């Protein structure tokens with residue numbers, strides 16, 4: 001038997017069925033007309049943003065990193081809740097615009113922006129977080145060609161990373177951002193060029209559950225921004241402090257204490273380094289805002305026994321839920337929280353069963369040897385924490401089963 005991650009707080013059963021957004025899962029499956037299905041709970045999205053605002057200093061803007069979940073109804077919903085969208089491609093720019101989000105509150109990071117993407121973003125008035133000197137030259141040339149002053153910020157590759165984070169995005173040699181030592185000269189060049197100087201973007205990592213680690217990183221980020229602003233000699237208009245707030249996915253994971261993070265950030269804002277007194281600050285979060293609001297529902301096609309191990313074969317798999325299979329940025333495969341959605345809250349402790357997808361590869365495992373009640377054909381398996389990096393971050397083309405349905409409840 002292997003442990004699984006904690007089911008996010010607030011999911012309950014009614015007459016044996018898992019309830020999402022006030023309705024049993026059978027309601028949502030009937031509405032979508034099919035499984036596999038991602039259901040995202042709009043009230044949870046709203047609640048999450050409200051919870052974050054209550055914990056963070058008022059001065060801090062909240063941005064949504066849309067790559068976590070760019071489903072159009074989710075974007076439209078989030079558009080009314082957050083202060084900014086962070087995008088990482090021309091495709092995401094189109095999605096953000098489609099959702100009606102104002103371009104002057106969008107920022108665009110990501111290495112390898114091509115000239116078409118730069119042109120679309122600069123023409124729209126999006127802030128470009130520059131990832132290299134070459135990109136800066138191309139952005140300035142694009143602005144000149146279009147006859148507009150581009151809004152330019154520098155993504156800084158910090159000299160530190162977010163401790164305990166799942167994905168390290170800073171510290172040492174990285175494809176992301178511009179090494180801190182080269183930033184002041186470039187910032188001056190941008191300001192002197194007639195472009196609109198928008199400041200720094202400093203992202204040090206992702207999926208941190210330790211408040212101490214986040215607090216330390218934010219302190220380092222503020223100190224770095226202060227030092228770079230001083231060396232640049234220009235007061236800093238804007239600073240994106242990154243994010244990295246994680247959610248519990250695995251056995252033993254505890255939720256991040258955002259109250260502690262917010263309190264420390266408030267204190268830091270009261271004692272800002274010179275040159276940052278007037279700076280506008282933002283954080284950018286993906287999974288923390290949307291991850292727990294999503295549940296992936298997949299129906300059992302077959303149950304079989306091999307050498308004593310019970311395999312529950314479902315109509316979904318890693319082509320929708322790569323992360324739950326353990327193949328998206330994790331070193332060791334561990335179990336996401338899962339449940340039998342039509343027998344939710346079954347007091348029967350159950351026995352060890354493995355939930356596998358229907359792809360012809362041994363890596364297609366949604367849960368390994370977890371305690372679940374007896375399962376038969378037609379039952380429904382719920383995979384929790386499916387609101388981020390699910391549908392859009394999985395290889396839906398692989399093996400031709402097609403994409404999963406998605407629904408905002």
Ligand SMILES: *Cc1c(COP(=O)(O)O)cnc(C)c1O
Nearest residue numbers: 065068203206207284285286287
């Ligand atoms: C992916 C990404 C995010 C969002 O990360 P989460 O772990 O989902 O919060 C934020 N900022 C940048 C620059 C990213 O690349």
